[in-house]
Amino acid sequence: MSQPTQTTTGETDERIREEWLEYDFEGDAALSVEDLDVFYGNDQALQSVSMDIPEKSVTALIGPSGCGKSTFLRCLNRMNDRISAARVEGSVEFNGEDIYGENVNLVELRKRIGMVFQSPNPFPKSIRENISYGPRKHGDIDTGLVARLLGRDDREEEEELVERCLRGAALWDEVSERLDDNALGLSGGQQQRLCIARALSVEPDVLLMDEPASALDPIATSKVEDLVEDLAEDYTVVIVTHNMQQAARISDQTAVFLTGGELVEYGDTEQIFENPRSQRVEDYITGKFG
Numbered sequence: 001m002s003q004p005t006q007t008t009t010g011e012t013d014e015r016i017r018e019e020w021l022e023y024d025f026e027g028d029a030a031l032s033v034e035d036l037d038v039f040y041g042n043d044q045a046l047q048s049v050s051m052d053i054p055e056k057s058v059t060a061l062i063g064p065s066g067c068g069k070s071t072f073l074r075c076l077n078r079m080n081d082r083i084s085a086a087r088v089e090g091s092v093e094f095n096g097e098d099i100y101g102e103n104v105n106l107v108e109l110r111k112r113i114g115m116v117f118q119s120p121n122p123f124p125k126s127i128r129e130n131i132s133y134g135p136r137k138h139g140d141i142d143t144g145l146v147a148r149l150l151g152r153d154d155r156e157e158e159e160e161l162v163e164r165c166l167r168g169a170a171l172w173d174e175v176s177e178r179l180d181d182n183a184l185g186l187s188g189g190q191q192q193r194l195c196i197a198r199a200l201s202v203e204p205d206v207l208l209m210d211e212p213a214s215a216l217d218p219i220a221t222s223k224v225e226d227l228v229e230d231l232a233e234d235y236t237v238v239i240v241t242h243n244m245q246q247a248a249r250i251s252d253q254t255a256v257f258l259t260g261g262e263l264v265e266y267g268d269t270e271q272i273f274e275n276p277r278s279q280r281v282e283d284y285i286t287g288k289f290g
């Protein structure tokens with residue numbers, strides 16, 4: 001007897017879920033999420049979310065407002081730890097280790113898994129200092145009078161780092177002549193690319209991006225989109241976006257969350273947008289709700 005392929009019944013959603021849980025992408029998983037539940041006080045924001053995120057690719061998280069996309073993203077480098085009401089259950093493996101395990105060094109974790117926020121938030125410092133701040137804090141770069149006196153001034157390393165990160169964020173050509181200018185004098189789009197350059201400065205493996213282009217005009221948005229695609233050659237990018245065209249344009253995989261914090265479908269972006277298995281996902285993508 002033939003089974004319906006698309007219906008809204010829980011039973012069929014469960015079958016769809018079992019199908020995409022088998023989702024077989026090329027390459028290795030950078031992050032492996034298993035049965036993740038998140039609560040804010042008594043309210044559950046994510047329900048038993050499981051998914052593997054492939055390395056060196058772009059994974060988009062989409063879904064209507066309040067479905068838990070940002071909550072999920074924050075779980076991937078334990079930013080929810082900073083929210084006192086938040087409680088996380090389940091596991092997130094990174095390089096084979098549960099980031100929620102005991103003895104995890106959060107500073108090191110967030111160095112490996114960096115984050116870029118919705119509104120550009122450069123430090124009110126020079127463009128150069130925005131990039132060198134992290135490596136200096138981690139003791140990877142030492143400059144200034146004392147370092148000079150001690151004979152370990154890393155000025156050259158700093159220059160190389162600043163250029164590499166600004167090139168990596170497609171900003172070098174626009175700012176190379178004014179590295180000592182205050183970063184707050186840059187345009188919004190340039191500030192956001194500077195924040196991406198800053199995230200690159202500590203040599204992360206994964207970049208988490210929470211609607212990084214939503215505060216930008218169309219030209220700046222298109223530059224950030226191009227950049228995200230390029231970054232995926234070297235980094236694992238996970239991006240939350242409200243913009244379905246954006247997800248379709250730049251991501252390799254798409255995960256669709258729906259109301260109640262449920263991950264309803266996950267797969268190749270083309271399959272999700274052109275041939276979703278779930279009726280609820282099709283309704284969302286075609287604008288019937290959300």
Ligand SMILES: Nc1ncnc2c1ncn2[C@@H]1O[C@H](COP(=O)(O)OP(=O)(O)OP(=O)(O)O)[C@@H](O)[C@H]1O
Pocket residue numbers: 040045063064065066067068069070071072083085242
């Ligand atoms: N700090 C918090 N304290 C309490 N509840 C929260 C907190 N952050 C999020 N929530 C709740 O958790 C649910 C998921 O929110 P979240 O911001 O993750 O959704 P989202 O899909 O990213 O939404 P949006 O697209 O509007 O940004 C919502 O019901 C929200 O009200």
